[in-house]
Amino acid sequence: MSDYAKILVAVDLSEDSNRIVQRARAVASGATAELHIIHVIEPLSFAYGGDIPMDFSGIQDEIYQQASQQLQRFAESNGVDEAHRHIVMGRPEVEIHNLAEELHADLIVVGSHGRHGLALLMGSTANGVLHGAKRDVLAVRVGAPD
Numbered sequence: 740m741s742d743y744a745k746i747l748v749a750v751d752l753s754e755d756s757n758r759i760v761q762r763a764r765a766v767a768s769g770a771t772a773e774l775h776i777i778h779v780i781e782p783l784s785f786a787y788g789g790d791i792p793m794d795f796s797g798i799q800d801e802i803y804q805q806a807s808q809q810l811q812r813f814a815e816s817n818g819v820d821e822a823h824r825h826i827v828m829g830r831p832e833v834e835i836h837n838l839a840e841e842l843h844a845d846l847i848v849v850g851s852h853g854r855h856g857l858a859l860l861m862g863s864t865a866n867g868v869l870h871g872a873k874r875d876v877l878a879v880r881v882g883a884p885d
Contacts, residue, residue: 776817846874
């Protein structure tokens, strides 16, 4: 039996996201754990820096709308109601920790591609979440095996 009352599941809305939610449900099975889903959109300015003299707001709004629709379909197919769906903009590891703190989540569940070498040194969302965690983190291995 799980001791987790609130579980925050971070998804990127890829095909691997279903596996991550299934693992979170397995951890919560038999318990009355509350399941929340978060999807974080990184602002385009993070990716391209502030040096490009372009207004990304229209593109960013479109990305947000599409992600919101995807999250709605994903959450509905996984039985997660609207009050437990969260979509935010920012750095994934920061926003995941912020929401976990706000919700008083006991567990964060993230997907991990199990990168090695240079890819690991460059960092990943799972790595960032794990190293800044003030609560338990379950990293679910996703993607093709090495």
